[in-house]
Amino acid sequence: MRHSPLAVALCLSLSTSAMAAEPATTALVEARMEQITSIRRDLHEHPELSNREIRTAKVVATELKRLGYEVSTGIAHTGVVGILKGGKPGPKLVIRADMDGLPVTEEVDLPFASKAKGEYQGKEVGVMHACGHDVHTASTLGVASALASLQKDLPGEVMMIFQPAEEGPPAGEEGGAPLMVKEGVFKNFKPDALFGMHVTSMYHVGTVALRPGGIMASSDTFRMVVHGRQTHGATPWKGIDPIVAGADIVMSAQSIVSRRMDINKDPVVLTFGIFDGGQRFNIVPDSATLQGTLRAFDVGMRDQALADLRLVAEHVAAAHGATIDLEVPVEDAANPVNYNDPALTADVTASLVKVLGKDSVLVADRWTASEDFPQLGISVSAPSVYFFVGGTPKDQDTSTVPFNHSPRFFVDEGALRTGTEAMLQASLDFLGYSAP
Template sequence: MRKKPACLSFTLLGLLIASASQAAESDWVEAAVTAVNPQVIEWRHDIHQHPELGNMEVRTAALVAEQLRASGIEVRTGVGKTGVVGVLKGGKPGPVVALRADMDALPVKEMTGLQFASKVQGLRLGKTVPVMHACGHDTHTAMLLGAAKVLAEHREQIAGTVVFLFQPAEEGAADADDFDTSSVAGARAMIRDGALDSPKVEAVFGVHVMAGYPTGHLYYKAGPVLNSDDEFRITVSGRQTHGSAPWTGSDPIVASAQIVNGLQTLVSRRSDLTKGMGVISVGSINGGTASNIIPESVVMTGTIRSNHPDIRAGILEQMPAMVGNIASSYATTAKLQLVPYAPVTVNDPALTQAMVTALEKAAPGKVERLPASLSPSEDFAFYAQKVPGLFVFLGATPEGEDMSKAANNHSPYFTADDATLATGVKAHVQFVLNYASR
């Protein structure tokens, strides 16, 4: 008769110990994040004022490496060209997890009016362009540096090993043509250089700030969460002639117009839209020099997006024949260049579910599940193809503002609220702690 109460007593004791342990963990995380937050904001402002384009992140990488070393973290530089990898071994045995931040900026002229606004210019394919952190990568880098400092200061309480991935060229390489299929940059270059292999990573996490979502709120979704992205360039060649006698030449402008129309049917008539969505957008068309001359050629560029691998694959497979056949029917020829940028970003369902608790600890009462995938693309998808991954979103617009009027990511008016950085730091830390104890 005594065994049953004794068992219950041990169970209650275990629950009390676990509860006390969780409370203690919450206390030190909160205190450590609060302590580091002023420095995280300082890092963010500094990086924002000194943005660098993809594969040009020399100053940013040096700052990252210096701060990681100052925290006693093992550092490898030159990964994926200008990337930095930090390795922190915890005081307890456990898994190897990776946290990823991107460091590059965009060729955008900043119009925010912030005190720490960028006035920097950089080189993109040999041309001088304005440079701005118009997508929040400055916040990503600062938040991960903050998380690294917090985790390093409490390494004896960390189970396992943490790999910090500071990645270049998420937005593409500034030193390579977008349509150079031999060029490897960003996540692919990091993976090629062994970022996930030494030590062997078993799960990877990423956080991305988003304008139009309230500060300090976290958003997640299992399965497809961001679209794939493939870029294309089509050169349509005809035979130049006088505009008054088009029958004496071959008109690449008319052929190009039909190609644009035909491409839309790859989605509307040849994709199984019960599986997901797809979109083909032509963003530029260039041809001709005068109103009365039919030109020799027309060049158009565009993008293909989808949230389902089958739809993406179908478009990429069928596009070359359609473009070629339409061109030939107008007595022209077409050269199609297809450059895959990123597959669909897919959050591992089991990992996502297991980490909801981590998100709730980072942003109590401010965690929401996205009802559908979002339209942008991310080369984080390549990491998530190699190991289970989770990519979440952090609101970056102050709660009192009209979310519908917030300048979106990639706008010259894009801003990210400093007040959201602490939540991002906590999310990174909680991913590490909760993954080890799941």
């Protein structure tokens, strides 16, 4: 895999001591690999949809209780929180893992492939861990186990958050990180930092990737209803055509990114994913509905793009004689930029290099997908770091393998070891642990 000059410079700037191997972390993880792998395979075979992670939550809660954590369940429907208080004073750290699967029918030939079914939007669907949340949960339980074994000499406190509904709650329900915050997950625990990770096919197994600043985009959903006046398709001049007006809005909105955004600074992505209008080929309908998403890495550019989208939609509709109802953005359907605190990112990078070696710690490309993880840190004004864990086998091309959310998404189980070692080392160093 090609490394950017920034990655090389970042690694070379680290001290010699930071590059030294840390056998204690490796040994702690190695002793738990059989159990971590077993948990992951069990979760992979039995995935559950968002806000329905009942079995998964029971597996997590049972393991945390066995390890001696103070466990709370039922947060944001099925969320599980475990708190471990170290034997020495120190900072408070949150480690978060997501638990939900996707409405995807698995097509990977594995002995533990999912055959699970669930209900999504009123239909029976296959369910699969097509985004690797089984890996996140199993690895984080491995970290929880290792930390528990060091409890007597561990500084500070650790909160392990196992979050439901990262992929988004079902229609008409609340869920995910926003609901955990709303229900007071941090009422009695004020973290000094938050860590999260995500396995992805973008990188080879054995590697991790991170960057300071925005690593994943904000995500805003928008909805527009264009109101015209229904008439016969043979006499469109007797009505107002919302389909033509809507089509003009779609095309005019493309200039927001290409002509109004300073893309030298950061990228912005505007996508219309739904255009729904009309019932019959020869009738100009009364209305048409447009829905889509806006992605950005800069808060100011995000706000400007949303304002410009409202402006374009209103004026183009008016130019056609139509009216428009706007939800730009749709309330409670947004994720902020997943922002890595630069100073904390430098510290975490040093920890990852320590345990994995400098050639295995890459500078991540920005990913225009979004996450609700930053909702947690924003709610308590605490810095956070989020890193990617490579899951593609070393002999395969990361540009051609099935990507996250594919029914053929495959994770090399070596990612379990890499993710667990990386998160454990970053956590121990942040807490200030030193072996007795």
